[in-house]
Amino acid sequence: MGRRAQNSVTAHAVALPSGASGALGRVLRLLDFAFRWFFGIALAIGVVWGTVTLEQFFINDKRFALPGPPEPGTLSDSFVIEGSLHASEAQITDLFLRDFGRSIYLCPIQERRRRLLGIDWVRNASVSRIWPNRIVVRVWEREPVAVVQVPGPDTAMLYSLIDADGVLLDPRRVTRLALPVISGISPTDKEASRRERVKRFLRLQSELGSEMANISEVDLTELDNIRVVRVMDGRALTLMLGNRDFQVRWQSFLDNYSEIRKRLGNASVLDLRLRDRITAVATEELRDE
The missing domain is CATH 3.10.20.310 (membrane protein fhac)
Incomplete structure (x- = not known):
């Protein structure tokens, strides 16, 4: 009898109304949210403060300053x-x-x-x-591939250097450089145009190989008709090579030069583009004769 009474009292003491239990849960969740929100804000503030402090340390600490040159015209060791x-x-x-x-x-x-x-x-x-x-x-x-003649003031010709990308380079810092001379390129040309001309020149150079040493100038004015100047027997000959088969046309000229000289003795411009013949191009020199 006494035990039953005790159990009844105990059960009555721990029972909570359903409404009170729900309210307590909401309070706990609210406190948890507030804590997380406060912790997140505090963490963000801490990160920002730490970042700013570290940045100011790198900016203001004299150990990170780049020393200047000890005197004008010299370089700093740093x-x-x-x-x-x-x-x-x-x-x-x-x-x-x-x-x-x-x-x-x-x-x-x-x-x-x-x-x-x-x-x-x-x-x-x-x-x-x-x-x-x-x-x-x-x-x-950049690596220069040729010396280029460029028009200057008062019809004077100036010299520059040019690389494989068609970029003109200041030659004044180069003391000695054995490179072929090209013409037909202007500083006012678009870089893409200069690049295409240099590309065509490099193909010519690749096909002719060691024979390039015998060429004094390459004229790239007309991409479809490259002209080269070669001195033969003390005379400067301009040879029209077109835009392909450079080596074949060049070798044909060398193989037939003796005959060419007999037939076209005074010609200074020769067209090598035809497959079965080499012809002289009319010039003022020929017309005067």
């Missing part, structure tokens, strides 16, 4: 240029003048690389931060 043979080191250094004396963290790497690619001799470039306070610039230079 600013290294690699691979530059013809590209002007002074021109490269000028692009980084704003970076001397401040943290290398502030150096806009991609912007500096983009401006490096604007230098004529630079084909490719990389810029690297070397912590704590060094900048290394690596350049890959």
